[in-house]
Amino acid sequence: MQINNCFDSHLHWQGIGSFKSRLSLSSLKSAHDLKKLTMSDCHYRESWLLGHGWLDSFCLEGMSPRDTLDTLFPHTPVYFTTPDIHSVRLNSLAIKRLGIDSSSWKLNYKNYVDSKENKLLGAFHDLAKDFIDQKLPAYTDSQVKQHLLEAQKVIHQAGVTHIRDLTCSEQQFRMACELEKSNQLSMVVDLFFKLNHFDHLSSHIQTVKKMSSVPTQNLNIKGVKVFIDGALGSGGALLSEKYLNGHQGFTLFSQDELKEIFIQCYANNLELAFHVIGDQACDNVCSVALELQKKGVTGTLHLEHVQILSTETIRKIAQLGATCHMQPQHWCSDKKWLSEKISPQLISKSFRWADLDKAKIPFYFGSDAPVEDMSVGHLLFCLKQAEKDGIANISKSSLSRALSYPGNLRGSTFISQDGRVEKVLFDNNIVYQS
Ligand SMILES: [Zn+2]
Numbered sequence: 001m002q003i004n005n006c007f008d009s010h011l012h013w014q015g016i017g018s019f020k021s022r023l024s025l026s027s028l029k030s031a032h033d034l035k036k037l038t039m040s041d042c043h044y045r046e047s048w049l050l051g052h053g054w055l056d057s058f059c060l061e062g063m064s065p066r067d068t069l070d071t072l073f074p075h076t077p078v079y080f081t082t083p084d085i086h087s088v089r090l091n092s093l094a095i096k097r098l099g100i101d102s103s104s105w106k107l108n109y110k111n112y113v114d115s116k117e118n119k120l121l122g123a124f125h126d127l128a129k130d131f132i133d134q135k136l137p138a139y140t141d142s143q144v145k146q147h148l149l150e151a152q153k154v155i156h157q158a159g160v161t162h163i164r165d166l167t168c169s170e171q172q173f174r175m176a177c178e179l180e181k182s183n184q185l186s187m188v189v190d191l192f193f194k195l196n197h198f199d200h201l202s203s204h205i206q207t208v209k210k211m212s213s214v215p216t217q218n219l220n221i222k223g224v225k226v227f228i229d230g231a232l233g234s235g236g237a238l239l240s241e242k243y244l245n246g247h248q249g250f251t252l253f254s255q256d257e258l259k260e261i262f263i264q265c266y267a268n269n270l271e272l273a274f275h276v277i278g279d280q281a282c283d284n285v286c287s288v289a290l291e292l293q294k295k296g297v298t299g300t301l302h303l304e305h306v307q308i309l310s311t312e313t314i315r316k317i318a319q320l321g322a323t324c325h326m327q328p329q330h331w332c333s334d335k336k337w338l339s340e341k342i343s344p345q346l347i348s349k350s351f352r353w354a355d356l357d358k359a360k361i362p363f364y365f366g367s368d369a370p371v372e373d374m375s376v377g378h379l380l381f382c383l384k385q386a387e388k389d390g391i392a393n394i395s396k397s398s399l400s401r402a403l404s405y406p407g408n409l410r411g412s413t414f415i416s417q418d419g420r421v422e423k424v425l426f427d428n429n430i431v432y433q434s
Contacts (some may be wrong), residue, residue, distance in 0.1 A: 004412060160424075185219075262292050326363055410426060
């Protein structure tokens with residue numbers, strides 16, 4: 001099988017490299033096993049130890065994550081992310097350094113932390129994690145450059161020559177430009193810059209505009225990424241009905257704020273990419289966009305994940321001419337616990353790529369790496385698996401469109417019968433061969 005311009009339409013470029021450089025916790029059975037892992041310089045951000053793949057089942061008997069990590073790391077600030085990256089575990093030293101033990105912080109973020117009798121248990125989710133991420137010591141320029149290069153290797157190995165990066169930063173863009181100048185960049189990259197807070201909207205737009213005036217060949221600054229809700233796993237995705245535990249998810253922006261985001265970004269010719277996992281989150285975005293469309297406010301709209309969708313929202317997406325970006329790998333990961341979290345009605349509205357196809361809505365597939373492993377073979381396997389589990393599949397021609405970046409032919413990926421990537425060409429150069 002050959003795929004032209006093999007495209008991963010939703011990933012985190014630097015994240016792939018920086019996660020690779022984190023201490024991998026995936027082989028642990030219990031926190032005791034941490035002693036067996038070898039730590040090296042790349043696992044640290046200044047003095048902080050960063051790890052990925054933490055599960056609370058690793059905790060020492062009867063202990064919280066915080067107490068467990070305190071026992072093992074009394075003198076090192078520790079930051080361990082969970083497999084879905086929406087949550088982080090910290091020890092006491094990390095909590096102290098971040099200054100998040102104050103009652104006002106705890107009150108502000110009470111919905112996004114685990115605590116008992118006003119003591120933080122060391123687990124921080126979604127918004128609280130976002131806050132923490134912004135306070136971590138920064139990576140150096142050379143670390144960032146290294147992450148981008150490492151990630152490019154992973155991307156080529158996965159068979160991909162065209163990517164869409166959803167979390168670019170000014171520093172990352174500068175380093176990517178340096179890679180391009182020194183002929184080390186061999187892929188096409190569409191870039192979106194994440195808006196962290198509504199109050200930053202105008203300055204964020206100005207920064208993105210300023211960067212988009214830098215002449216580049218393969219780095220395309222597209223626009224702004226906005227997180228609307230959280231993940232299903234952490235119960236943050238905004239749903240039209242309650243989770244089985246009684247919550248309903250959260251939204252980060254009011255409808256009025258959304259309106260302003262649309263107006264300002266479109267006025268500046270920037271595309272918008274909304275992270276919408278829950279059906280209600282997606283419907284909220286589409287309703288605002290439709291209202292504005294009637295007033296002549298239009299632009300390019302992307303909807304990321306769209307894991308659960310109502311038929312009514314699919315109709316709105318079609319009317320808006322929006323593009324959806326989905327990850328079949330999430331089905332394989334989420335199906336293990338989905339029925340414990342949400343109702344059968346909501347499950348029946350999940351992963352509707354076939355219905356998007358029927359409604360002639362353009363959509364692309366991606367991996368959300370480093371959240372999921374990146375490989376075209378695995379993506380195809382997950383699509384087949386989903387079909388076996390009762391999720392309608394799409395035709396071969398729709399599939400090849402969903403896997404290919406539109407435009408001039410730059411990349412060719414050759415895949416064996418058993419789904420292995422054999423060879424990847426970019427601009428006629430071999431960038432990967434098995
Ligand atoms: Zn993502």
